[in-house]
Amino acid sequence: MIKGKWIVAGLIAAGMCGVGTLPAQASTQYLGVTTHKFLKTQRKIVTKNSVKKGTITIPKGTVVQIQAISASNGKTWVGLNINQLSYNIRKSYKLSPTMTESIPATTKNFKHVSVPKYLGFYATQKTYPDGALRNYKADGNLYKGTKYPKNDTKAKMARVHVTPNGYLEYYKSSPFRVDGVDKKPTTSVKITKTSKSKSTLTLYSKGAVPKAIGSKVSKKGNYRYKVTIKRLNQFYGTMFYNAKSKNVLNSVEIAAGYKVGKTQYFLSESTIYPG
Template structure:
């Protein structure tokens, strides 16, 4: 099995560059790097990369940069549609995982810090060139203890905290999904987040109900009725994959980081290591 992973943040499809809208000479561009967070300063209407669906991103939406393109001194960013909450991405109809390029101008975006509700994992981590390892953390937590051997067929419960502040729960989700995510079992807006303290728990509150499998009701009314805790266990699990034709030759090692959501054990696909 060829398990080479290509980082979308390093290469942005040339066709997307052509989607940039010409800007006036006075237009100011933000300095941008992959994985950083931006907030929209106005409603942005764009297309998916396949040009088959219109994606409308409301003003005030926090997004994470997945890819960057540059042309004639003008920069643009590409967003992973699966990192947008369902009420935004549902118009994609399962085609095209990336948006078209969006001009990274001060009219469209402003820089923001890493949101509190994403404090349970390292959003900015990277490995240097030549490290034979790539970072994959993306806020998706799967029920279980380690990366599954049958990764292309596995279906697991999943919790996803989106950059725009939604808690999405899937009772049964494909572990590897090459399409835009379908409708979650539950999708609720996070109304408050408390960063990890000594306990290592990120605590999230919502007004709308969350499944008992991951959270509890703590108040009868108000914006903070339900609570979900995500605890990083500081434990790592390795799953090895060997070459299909030469089964004694190691091809890659998948590293999963252990978590606890409520009282149940989850993991995040944290990185892939390739043998030298």
């Protein structure tokens, strides 16, 4: 989900030195971790946000993507973006910010897992090297349309989000920039099967999906509905200029083209800054 500013860097700079509601001594064995990799919870984790307010419970067996890391003396902690969790987990959380406090990355809390197949429509691990003047920010949110909106603070549009823990969530109308925790989606269904061919990813669910994004293919079983996400291998740029000097380019927002069903969508892929 598009946020006004990256807050991950601030968490790293602060060291994420807290240990939250899970004491580090629960296990002496820590995982080696890097940002954007995926973990699965080995037990129920009860944690708070980064300013230690509010509580969110992450069930055992939940796949999460690391958003921030800190390390000290051979010990590691991770921070998670609450808005990357499916609505059935985040619905009880009403506060801001949406990053969790630091959670010990112990083998008692997590284990490593591969990139989930249902996220195969975009690159989850991609980064640009230092000095490239480009920031990769794709996060699994697809927006109806062809280009990053010029008025990105007020724009609203349909949105499809595939969460790291395997839910397909559809918003009939969603703000492009979301303040605080994400609101209830129009539809949220558990993905029961994934198939891929060339540039097309097909997601199946038992729960119903709206005709705007998918179709019913069976009357019974776990694969009753399907949604196809096709990567078009096309990119579009939206240029942002200095408010006072209209001829001074501040940044270019790059959108990657997709189709969800027969409708054009885009992924906010990266930001380019002029040298």
